[in-house]
Amino acid sequence: MAERLEDVKPTRMELLRIRKRKILAENGHDLLSEKKDALINEFFKIVDQRKEIRNELETVLQESFEKLTEAQMIVGSNELESLADGAVSMDELDIGSDNIMGVKVPEVESKILEDKFYGYADTSVKVDEAVEKFREALKLSLRAAEIEGKLTKLAEEIEKAKRRVNALEYIYIPKLEATIKYIERQLEEREREDFFRRKKIKSMMEERD
Amino acid sequence: MKVVVVGDKDTAIGFSLAGVNEVYTPENDRETKKTIEKLFMESDVGVILMSERLAEDIRGYLDQKKDTMKEVYPVIVELPDKEGPIEDKEDPLKGKIKKAVGIDITSQDR
Numbered sequence: 001m002a003e004r005l006e007d008v009k010p011t012r013m014e015l016l017r018i019r020k021r022k023i024l025a026e027n028g029h030d031l032l033s034e035k036k037d038a039l040i041n042e043f044f045k046i047v048d049q050r051k052e053i054r055n056e057l058e059t060v061l062q063e064s065f066e067k068l069t070e071a072q073m074i075v076g077s078n079e080l081e082s083l084a085d086g087a088v089s090m091d092e093l094d095i096g097s098d099n100i101m102g103v104k105v106p107e108v109e110s111k112i113l114e115d116k117f118y119g120y121a122d123t124s125v126k127v128d129e130a131v132e133k134f135r136e137a138l139k140l141s142l143r144a145a146e147i148e149g150k151l152t153k154l155a156e157e158i159e160k161a162k163r164r165v166n167a168l169e170y171i172y173i174p175k176l177e178a179t180i181k182y183i184e185r186q187l188e189e190r191e192r193e194d195f196f197r198r199k200k201i202k203s204m205m206e207e208r209d
Numbered sequence: 210m211k212v213v214v215v216g217d218k219d220t221a222i223g224f225s226l227a228g229v230n231e232v233y234t235p236e237n238d239r240e241t242k243k244t245i246e247k248l249f250m251e252s253d254v255g256v257i258l259m260s261e262r263l264a265e266d267i268r269g270y271l272d273q274k275k276d277t278m279k280e281v282y283p284v285i286v287e288l289p290d291k292e293g294p295i296e297d298k299e300d301p302l303k304g305k306i307k308k309a310v311g312i313d314i315t316s317q318d319r
Contacts (some may be wrong), residue, residue: 040310047306058289065291068223084225095210095255097281106281108256127226134227138258141286142212145256149284151302152275155309 004178010186029168036161057140064133071126106149210255
């Protein structure tokens with residue numbers, strides 16, 4: 001038997017109020033568990049997406065590093081380093097936030113550069129290839145960032161929703177139910193006493209007559 | 210917002226050729242932590258691309274940092290480096306996923 005609410009007067013008014021509260025709590029519970037299920041659904045979708053992106057990213061990165069090594073062999077690592085130092089960096093990202101079922105999640109807009117930023121004269125086609133590959137890797141990384149950010153936020157939110165659903169289901173609603181039972185019993189008891197009293201009075205009156 | 214790379218030299222060169230906004234090449238754990246600390250303080254860092262090996266070395270610190278984070282940003286993405294992905298590396302999001310859905314769905318192939 002769950003604990004009942006404290007400080008309740010066993011009156012009919014109170015009973016009605018608590019019944020209303022129970023209905024409210026049950027509605028809330030239904031809504032929340034629906035939200036939780038929807039979030040979990042979304043979560044699974046994103047987990048799948050992440051797996052794909054991750055695999056792709058890993059292969060592209062591998063290729064990128066191979067190209068980089070080739071470029072290093074041809075133009076020399078010092079030369080490549082100075083190229084990297086002089087590289088034009090992309091515009092700052094527009095990072096907004098998307099909304100999944102009321103959960104704020106990151107949304108990354110990629111603005112990867114497309115054109116060359118160095119002269120043709122003293123570089124090799126290998127450098128171009130490396131740059132190309134790394135741009136691809138960067139693009140995928142940003143996608144991965146968005147997805148992993150989403151995943152983290154969703155996971156947190158699911159946990160929160162779970163905790164709330166459980167609190168309602170196992171603590172709050174049983175408590176209300178116990179209180180309702182308690183009040184009902186008290187009222188019945190009072191009724192019985194009343195009934196008995198009336199009977200008694202009646203018989204006393206009859207005796208006197 | 211900026212995209213920042215924290216990684217070994219090759220990762221840094223590659224990604225700065227690709228055009229990321231800033232690169233850091235910390236030499237040891239202490240420097241890595243310092244860099245991360247600094248990046249978390251800045252408000253305009255959106256994405257941190259980090260070498261797996263560096264992240265692995267400061268795993269405890271990183272997890273704690275992520276757990277206390279209120280904002281959506283910065284997002285840290287861990288990338289394999291030149292040597293390829295670390296074998297049998299534990300997925301950094303595994304704990305989170307497990308907590309959310311109750312089962313471990315990262316390791317088994319679904």
